[in-house]
Amino acid sequence: MLAYRHAFHAGNHADVLKHLVLTQVLRYMAEKDKPYTLVDTHAGAGGYSIEGQYAQKKGEYVHGVSRLWDAKDLPEPLQQYLEPVRAFNSDGQLRQYPGSPAIANLLMRADDRLRVHELHPTDYRILDTYLSTRPNTQVSDKxxxxxxxxxxxxxSRRGVVLMDPSYELKTDYGKVVAAVREGLERFADGVFLIWYPQLQLLESAQLAQRLKAAADAGAKKGWLHVRLTVAQQENARGLGMLGSGMFVINPPFTLHDQLQECLPYLVEKLGQYDGANFLLEQRSN
Incomplete structure (x- = not known):
């Protein structure tokens, strides 16, 4: 949706979970010499100012990356997640937050292919400028x-697809499922990363089950589902994001244990009420 700007939400709890998973997947892909491709379907601007008016308006980063920035007892996968965030802030102060394309740019090798897509015209221009010098990269406004x-x-038959639309339109949920099904028909052993918001909406509640069915039918190596719940329902109408989830199709075999190590820590650090919790489940085909 063209009205959506991720700058309002940069560095929040959902970004922490999403980028923790993305970091571990990209690190795993780089363990083999053969290059891989990352396709980011909803890339955003690439990076965001924590000190800017958008991020400051809601201050969501305060309950997200900010709670990890100075922590001394981080599990190793969370330390690895913070490495590109720190590289994006060379003066050691948390002033900028890297979006998925920036994290990819910092972790991918020169011969790895990056394909990013962003419809918002302002974010597209920022992203296109940011990635203009990276080799093997295409930035699209399609x-x-x-x-x-x-x-x-x-x-190279090695690839990762990241899908994280805004879901401001309910039709995004159906588009994600359709894209996953078609993607698996074309590339059954590809790694698909799908982020979703945890909302009091039927579409949100049903998405993981629909993705499980798609993965069971078309994926070669099963799926992993992680959800981090940090907040309570804000009002009687059920508005507000309670948390978020990541659904990973054909996950690296290392990912489950890495997340298992981090999730209790994230509940403690990012939880905004006593009932904060996580879900981690996996099925191998």
């Missing part, structure tokens, strides 16, 4: 769902 068809399978 719809990421539609563009995915031409990206799969990647030339």
């Amino acid at each position: 719809d990421g769902f539609s563009a995915l068809r031409a990206e799969l399978p990647p030339p």
Whole structure:
């Protein structure tokens, strides 16, 4: 949705979970010499100012990355997640937060292919400028769902797809499921990362089950589902994001244990009420 700007939410609890998973997946992909492709269907601007008016308006980073920034007892996977965030802040102060394309730019090798898509015209221009000097990179202002068809399978047959639309339109939920199904038909052993908000909406509640069915039907290596719940329902109408989840199709075999190590810590650090909790489940095909 063209009205959506991720700058309002940069560095919040959902970004922590999403980018923790993304970091571990990209690190795993880099363990083999053969290059891989990352396709980011809803890339955003690439980076965001924590000190800017958008991030300051809601201050969501205060309950997210800020709570980890100076922590001394971080589990190793969370330390690894923070490495590109720290690299994005060379003076040692948390002033900027890297979006998924920036994290990818910091972790991917020169011969790895990066394909990013962003519809918002302002964010697209910022992203295009930021990635202009990176080799093997294409920045597109086309719809990421539609563009995915031409990206799969990647030339090296090694690839990751990240989908994290705004979900401001309920139709995004159906588009995600359809894109996953079609993507698996084209690239059954690709790694698909799907982020979703935990909301008091039927579409949100049903998404993981729909993705499980798609993965069970088309994926070669099963799936992993992680959800971090940090907040309570804000009012009687059920508005507000309670947490978020990541659904990973064909996950690295290392990912479950890495998340298991981090999730209790994240509940303690990011939880905003006594009932904060996590869910971690996995199925291998």
